[in-house]
Amino acid sequence: MIMKKIHNILYGKETYEISIPKDVSELSAISNIQVVTCGFNSKGEQLRAPRVVRVGLFQHQHPVSTVTPIKETRDALFKLAREAIELAFKGGVNIFCFQEAWNMPFAFCTREKSPWCEYAESAEHGPTTLFLAELAKRYNMVIISPILERDDLHCETIWNTAVVIDNHGDYLGKHRKNHIPRVGDFNESTYYLEGNTGHPVFETDYGKIAINICYGRHHPLNWLGFGINGAEIVFNPSATVGKLSEPLWGIEARNAAIANGYFTCAINRVGTEIFPNEFTSGNGKPAHKDFGHFYGSSYVAAPNGSRSPGLSRTKNGLLIAELDLNLCRQVKDHWGFQMTQRLEMYADLLRSAIAPEFIPQVIRKRDIKQNKGCSGKTQ
Amino acid sequence: MIMKKIHNILYGKETYEISIPKDVSELSAISNIQVVTCGFNSKGEQLRAPRVVRVGLFQHQHPVSTVTPIKETRDALFKLAREAIELAFKGGVNIFCFQEAWNMPFAFCTREKSPWCEYAESAEHGPTTLFLAELAKRYNMVIISPILERDDLHCETIWNTAVVIDNHGDYLGKHRKNHIPRVGDFNESTYYLEGNTGHPVFETDYGKIAINICYGRHHPLNWLGFGINGAEIVFNPSATVGKLSEPLWGIEARNAAIANGYFTCAINRVGTEIFPNEFTSGNGKPAHKDFGHFYGSSYVAAPNGSRSPGLSRTKNGLLIAELDLNLCRQVKDHWGFQMTQRLEMYADLLRSAIAPEFIPQVIRKRDIKQNKGCSGKTQ
Numbered sequence: 198m199i200m201k202k203i204h205n206i207l208y209g210k211e212t213y214e215i216s217i218p219k220d221v222s223e224l225s226a227i228s229n230i231q232v233v234t235c236g237f238n239s240k241g242e243q244l245r246a247p248r249v250v251r252v253g254l255f256q257h258q259h260p261v262s263t264v265t266p267i268k269e270t271r272d273a274l275f276k277l278a279r280e281a282i283e284l285a286f287k288g289g290v291n292i293f294c295f296q297e298a299w300n301m302p303f304a305f306c307t308r309e310k311s312p313w314c315e316y317a318e319s320a321e322h323g324p325t326t327l328f329l330a331e332l333a334k335r336y337n338m339v340i341i342s343p344i345l346e347r348d349d350l351h352c353e354t355i356w357n358t359a360v361v362i363d364n365h366g367d368y369l370g371k372h373r374k375n376h377i378p379r380v381g382d383f384n385e386s387t388y389y390l391e392g393n394t395g396h397p398v399f400e401t402d403y404g405k406i407a408i409n410i411c412y413g414r415h416h417p418l419n420w421l422g423f424g425i426n427g428a429e430i431v432f433n434p435s436a437t438v439g440k441l442s443e444p445l446w447g448i449e450a451r452n453a454a455i456a457n458g459y460f461t462c463a464i465n466r467v468g469t470e471i472f473p474n475e476f477t478s479g480n481g482k483p484a485h486k487d488f489g490h491f492y493g494s495s496y497v498a499a500p501n502g503s504r505s506p507g508l509s510r511t512k513n514g515l516l517i518a519e520l521d522l523n524l525c526r527q528v529k530d531h532w533g534f535q536m537t538q539r540l541e542m543y544a545d546l547l548r549s550a551i552a553p554e555f556i557p558q559v560i561r562k563r564d565i566k567q568n569k570g571c572s573g574k575t576q
Numbered sequence: 577m578i579m580k581k582i583h584n585i586l587y588g589k590e591t592y593e594i595s596i597p598k599d600v601s602e603l604s605a606i607s608n609i610q611v612v613t614c615g616f617n618s619k620g621e622q623l624r625a626p627r628v629v630r631v632g633l634f635q636h637q638h639p640v641s642t643v644t645p646i647k648e649t650r651d652a653l654f655k656l657a658r659e660a661i662e663l664a665f666k667g668g669v670n671i672f673c674f675q676e677a678w679n680m681p682f683a684f685c686t687r688e689k690s691p692w693c694e695y696a697e698s699a700e701h702g703p704t705t706l707f708l709a710e711l712a713k714r715y716n717m718v719i720i721s722p723i724l725e726r727d728d729l730h731c732e733t734i735w736n737t738a739v740v741i742d743n744h745g746d747y748l749g750k751h752r753k754n755h756i757p758r759v760g761d762f763n764e765s766t767y768y769l770e771g772n773t774g775h776p777v778f779e780t781d782y783g784k785i786a787i788n789i790c791y792g793r794h795h796p797l798n799w800l801g802f803g804i805n806g807a808e809i810v811f812n813p814s815a816t817v818g819k820l821s822e823p824l825w826g827i828e829a830r831n832a833a834i835a836n837g838y839f840t841c842a843i844n845r846v847g848t849e850i851f852p853n854e855f856t857s858g859n860g861k862p863a864h865k866d867f868g869h870f871y872g873s874s875y876v877a878a879p880n881g882s883r884s885p886g887l888s889r890t891k892n893g894l895l896i897a898e899l900d901l902n903l904c905r906q907v908k909d910h911w912g913f914q915m916t917q918r919l920e921m922y923a924d925l926l927r928s929a930i931a932p933e934f935i936p937q938v939i940r941k942r943d944i945k946q947n948k949g950c951s952g953k954t955q
Binding site: 206363369376377379396397399417422426443444445448502536542544547548550551557 | 585586588589740742748755756757759770774775777794795797801804823826827828830831834881882910912916917918919921922925926929930936938939940944
């Protein structure tokens with residue numbers, strides 16, 4: 198009883214266990230992918246049937262050495278992806294999402310361009326998209342594939358991009374990471390700049406989804422953008438390491454779910470990636486060859502603030518969560534955050550804040566006294 | 577070792593114990609106010625001396641029955657306030673903040689206007705401000721006093737307002753609650769509407785401070801507004817009950833500290849307040865006379881994501897936290913969230929979102945197909 202109360206305070210309303218066929222656990226053992234499941238409760242409505250979907254969050258270690266040739270690396274990643282997607286299919290997953298830059302080592306710590314830039318591919322018809330399109334069609338599954346994108350249309354520039362493939366195997370669209378870090382070993386702006394695709398929401402057979410890539414989770418405005426455009430589930434494919442961000446991990450995506458009335462799905466890489474050449478981290482410490490530990494811990498948060506258990510900090514894992522998308526509107530109606538958010542006031546504030554001559558609203562005693570001296574009026 | 581690691585993951589970087597004179601614990605026992613202390617670590621800098629300040633967060637039960645006459649209630653509240661402020665002074669507090677509407681029962685559940693509206697006072701020279709101004713001067717302490725405000729200048733309207741009194745005993749300014757709830761028993765819009773004072777930051781001898789009142793903590797834009805105007809500490813005086821918001825309590829103010837690079841101080845009422853006449857809660861349940869349990873649990877969060885222990889869920893308490901305000905800029909330099917926040921893009925987005933003819937950015941297959949049909953181009 199007391200444990201239940203503590204659980205509710207820390208993690209919100211209880212979730213339920215969802216039924217998964219037996220062969221999922223068999224397959225899970227064979228492929229060495231830990232499976233965790235979780236369902237979120239919602240209320241019945243008179244005019245809408247429940248809109249229940251299952252999402253699959255897949256976190257994985259880079260399966261080969263970082264010096265493995267690119268084609269061989271891709272083969273190993275595709276093999277792993279196929280296993281995870283089959284497992285997800287057997288677990289009833291409708292929308293599947295990989296971690297950030299899932300099809301390569303997370304090499305941005307090195308600041309080396311070669312060979313890492315060679316991993317970049319066309320979002321529309323690169324080998325990863327073509328490979329996943331086939332699986333998406335076969336398994337009737339929407340697949341979100343965060344990759345390093347090569348934009349052949351625009352000077353061959355590189356982007357950090359999430360590709361959305363629909364459950365008919367068709368390319369639906371892409372979103373480019375809006376906020377790019379310059380912190381620790383996250384030297385990503387050496388490779389690509391801030392995304393230019395806005396805050397697209399993808400209307401799929403399984404609901405309206407969006408993708409907030411990695412560092413964008415630190416930006417409440419980025420989350421808000423997807424909310425404004427009507428997202429019901431926002432995926433946050435990430436690659437982040439323990440020392441930097443772990444105390445923030447359980448807070449940010451969950452806060453976004455609460456504030457915006459949608460589900461959030463936070464996915465992190467797992468394991469330690471070691472690179473061939475040493476590099477420094479801008480922290481005064483000696484040169485070294487590894488990025489630090491990607492701590493996994495992927496989880497789902499609901500608009501009412503409840504959250505799922507997390508996946509492991511060290512192992513490959515698939516989190517299967519059952520969501521009734523009707524919960525989004527139910528929570529919005531209950532709390533009223535959207536109704537009371539006063540966007541007009543903030544549109545004005547942001548507009549004035551970006552002006553070079555911006556004067557912050559600061560109340561100082563000396564200003565009050567001066568006003569008194571001049572006109573006899575107080576502020 | 578393992579416990580330390582878990583602590584760091586859940587609560588961020590370790591805090592330290594601060595030294596408090598012996599007579600604080602004696603006085604704490606006499607006045608029945610639990611004292612908890614906590615200090616946050618920062619780094620030394622070459623060009624700035626540490627700017628260490630102590631904040632005092634005071635949470636209290638309404639000390640008398642809700643039917644006690646107003647003058648008598650005020651006397652009891654003033655007595656309690658005096659004890660708490662003396663305790664804070666002995667503990668070295670520089671900035672002291674009460675809970676929301678601290679000078680009255682939280683009667684907005686009743687929807688009755690009488691006698692509750694009689695608690696409203698002038699922010700500038702009402703009895704509560706005059707009473708606290710004397711203590712502020714005597715103890716060289718900035719005091720934040722969230723009250724029900726009567727605006728005599730403008731048609732005697734009522735507001736939910738935080739008054740800032742500086743450490744010289746002078747009225748510095750006020751802030752009116754920006755976001756007003758319409759949920760559960762929080763029938764506040766029956767009494768007052770959305771605040772019209774923007775997002776003021778008060779420059780005091782102890783740093784730049786702001787106040788995000790209660791329900792405003794659910795609004796990331798409200799927190800952002802105070803950040804844009806340069807706040808270093810944002811207080812969140814609240815009155816919120818267990819069933820409604822407790823799983824959200826540890827998340828929201830902490831997320832705001834991380835996202836905006838300032839300290840946040842979340843203060844909640846304590847106890848259960850019982851009213852003379854029964855009322856309903858808009859949830860189909862029978863009429864009743866109490867608001868539910870205000871769960872206290874006041875805490876401080878730092879810009880690096882670490883947090884203090886919480887005060888009790890049931891008792892009067894004073895949380896004394898020592899903060900080096902230099903930490904704010906240190907964390908901003910480290911993480912770069914402000915540098916990378918792209919306000920211009922969001923100013924445009926918010927401006928377009930409020931238009932009646934707003935078209936959300938939604939990507940649908942049928943639109944792509946239509947585009948193909950017309951021009952042969954994909955989106």
